[in-house]
Amino acid sequence: MQVGQISSEKNKFTILRELLQSPNLEFIMEAHNGLSAKIVEETGFRGIWASGLSMSSALGVRDNNEASWTQILEVLEFMSDTTRIPILVDGDTGWGNFNNMRRAVTKLCQRGVAGICIEDKLFPKTNSFIGDGQPLANRDEFCGKIKAGKDSQLNSDFSIVARIEALISGWGMDEALKRAEAYHAAGADAVLIHSKKAVADEVLQFTREWGGRCPVVIVPTKYFDTPTDDFRAAGVSLAIWANHNLRSAIGAMREVSRRIYRDESISGIEKQVASVADVFEIADSDELVEAESRYLPTDKNALGAIVLAASRGAALGELTIDRPKCMIDVRGQPLLRRLTSIFKNAGIRDITVVRGYKKESINIPCIKTVDNDRFASTGEAASLACAADKIIGATVIAYGDILFRQYYLDQLMELNADIAIAVDALWETRQVRSTGAIRDFVECSRPFSGDYLDDEPVSLIRMANDVEEGYVHGEWIGLSLLSAKGSEYLRQALDDLRVGDSLKYATLLDVFSHMVNYGLDVRVLYVPGQWLDVDDVSDLSAAGRFV
Numbered sequence: 001m002q003v004g005q006i007s008s009e010k011n012k013f014t015i016l017r018e019l020l021q022s023p024n025l026e027f028i029m030e031a032h033n034g035l036s037a038k039i040v041e042e043t044g045f046r047g048i049w050a051s052g053l054s055m056s057s058a059l060g061v062r063d064n065n066e067a068s069w070t071q072i073l074e075v076l077e078f079m080s081d082t083t084r085i086p087i088l089v090d091g092d093t094g095w096g097n098f099n100n101m102r103r104a105v106t107k108l109c110q111r112g113v114a115g116i117c118i119e120d121k122l123f124p125k126t127n128s129f130i131g132d133g134q135p136l137a138n139r140d141e142f143c144g145k146i147k148a149g150k151d152s153q154l155n156s157d158f159s160i161v162a163r164i165e166a167l168i169s170g171w172g173m174d175e176a177l178k179r180a181e182a183y184h185a186a187g188a189d190a191v192l193i194h195s196k197k198a199v200a201d202e203v204l205q206f207t208r209e210w211g212g213r214c215p216v217v218i219v220p221t222k223y224f225d226t227p228t229d230d231f232r233a234a235g236v237s238l239a240i241w242a243n244h245n246l247r248s249a250i251g252a253m254r255e256v257s258r259r260i261y262r263d264e265s266i267s268g269i270e271k272q273v274a275s276v277a278d279v280f281e282i283a284d285s286d287e288l289v290e291a292e293s294r295y296l297p298t299d300k301n302a303l304g305a306i307v308l309a310a311s312r313g314a315a316l317g318e319l320t321i322d323r324p325k326c327m328i329d330v331r332g333q334p335l336l337r338r339l340t341s342i343f344k345n346a347g348i349r350d351i352t353v354v355r356g357y358k359k360e361s362i363n364i365p366c367i368k369t370v371d372n373d374r375f376a377s378t379g380e381a382a383s384l385a386c387a388a389d390k391i392i393g394a395t396v397i398a399y400g401d402i403l404f405r406q407y408y409l410d411q412l413m414e415l416n417a418d419i420a421i422a423v424d425a426l427w428e429t430r431q432v433r434s435t436g437a438i439r440d441f442v443e444c445s446r447p448f449s450g451d452y453l454d455d456e457p458v459s460l461i462r463m464a465n466d467v468e469e470g471y472v473h474g475e476w477i478g479l480s481l482l483s484a485k486g487s488e489y490l491r492q493a494l495d496d497l498r499v500g501d502s503l504k505y506a507t508l509l510d511v512f513s514h515m516v517n518y519g520l521d522v523r524v525l526y527v528p529g530q531w532l533d534v535d536d537v538s539d540l541s542a543a544g545r546f547v
């Protein structure tokens with residue numbers, strides 16, 4: 001969520017107001033930073049208590065206004081940006097006098113913080129559970145602070161909760177009720193009656209005597225054994241679980257630190273701590289990957305390549321008895337090594353080769369491999385599907401027995417298309433040596449014009465081995481480029497073929513045809529020859545001349 005952005009349906013201010021005014025007992029849970037705020041939200045709580053004690057402690061300082069109010073505001077901004085539920089912030093004494101309160105309320109509203117709770121003590125404050133008889137603020141001065149806050153709020157549903165410390169400071173019930181009356185009259189949206197007793201008697205008595213004149217908020221930190229139903233029965237509006245995320249974090253961090261210190265190893269605690277994947281998930285890392293694919297230009301360094309090299313290439317006879325055709329030597333180097341060099345020289349480092357026939361003979365440095373062990377009875381699409389989890393982000397898909405000019409990759413990228421294929425416009429003049437060679441013909445939205453200035457887009461209409469004469473505009477060279485979105489489409493196409501039970505025998509032509517039939521635009525880059533595939537021995541000698 002963006003800074004200050006408010007959840008779509010109901011805004012945070014309204015939700016907090018409703019929590020305070022609801023006839024039921026509601027609960028808000030302590031958080032002290034963006035992470036704990038997210039955890040409170042994912043747990044199901046409808047609101048967050050941004051505890052002063054917890055935020056200070058998490059910053060490594062005391063709960064005595066040692067962190068400045070703007071430093072607290074920074075913490076709140078992280079908490080607010082990352083959650084959709086309202087935050088009620090513990091504003092201590094309002095961080096100064098009425099004037100500081102005005103500015104604080106305005107800033108909180110700007111940052112989407114739905115309410116502030118201020119206590120009737122003196123700045124700099126001391127935590128209520130430290131010592132006895134802390135001095136209270138002058139009642140009228142505190143009323144002025146409440147009024148100043150209400151006059152400064154930028155959202156009409158912003159809430160000010162007035163916290164009464166009279167019971168804690170030993171001033172008694174009458175003073176507490178008098179103050180509650182005065183604060184309510186000054187415009188407080190709710191009163192918080194605080195107590196440090198181990199039983200809830202005085203809080204429940206206050207609630208009874210107050211008689212529901214405005215919502216009552218409690219913090220049962222010290223009277224933790226009181227059944228929650230007692231608060232419900234007494235008509236309490238909101239209970240704050242005030243510091244339990246911070247305290248549990250302290251316990252967990254101590255235990256893990258001590259164990260690692262003692263063991264000089266992390267092995268013993270691995271299972272007990274959250275996984276790194278969990279950390280990424282809480283941070284919503286997937287959203288960034290998705291956004292990168294939308295907003296960043298395709299970066300060659302981020303490109304992956306998948307090379308289909310599972311088939312034997314039986315037409316090459318003896319040459320492929322102990323290795324697949326991609327590993328046949330072309331002037332001192334296996335064909336596949338020449339192909340991966342083209343990718344590497346183009347800056348593509350993440351190369352996955354799908355192996356099948358004589359897979360152990362594929363020993364090219366710096367490649368990843370996946371295997372199609374059923375290569376003998378399946379087709380190219382099935383091989384590609386073996387690498388489905390690598391079809392992520394922008395990806396080049398290529399046959400393993402082709403060579404082409406490296407700049408064809410740049411040109412494909414410049415098309416900025418989701419799906420792009422390189423098509424030989426000079427297919428008619430290409431020397432096809434083997435008789436009966438299977439060629440991947442394409443029909444496009446228009447033929448190659450040969451005009452230097454022509455940059456009108458060309459799209460694939462049809463791709464097949466048997467496109468009728470007169471309709472052929474070129475021959476696919478076995479090289480394609482997909483954007484991150486295009487990769488999603490490709491994975492979907494493979495899934496569709498699997499569901500339709502045709503994945504097993506499908507060719508890459510079937511895959512592209514499926515995408516075209518689905519209505520996707522497969523963009524065509526016309527290239528003027530300068531490529532080859534190796535199907536038989538005569539292709540091989542041509543390859544020798546090509547490199």
Ligand code: SPV
Nearest residue numbers: 051052053090128221242
């Ligand atoms: C806080 O959470 O900082 C509070 C509540 O003020 S308490 O510590 O219980 O006073």
Ligand code: MG
Nearest residue numbers: 051052053090
């Ligand atoms: Mg506090």
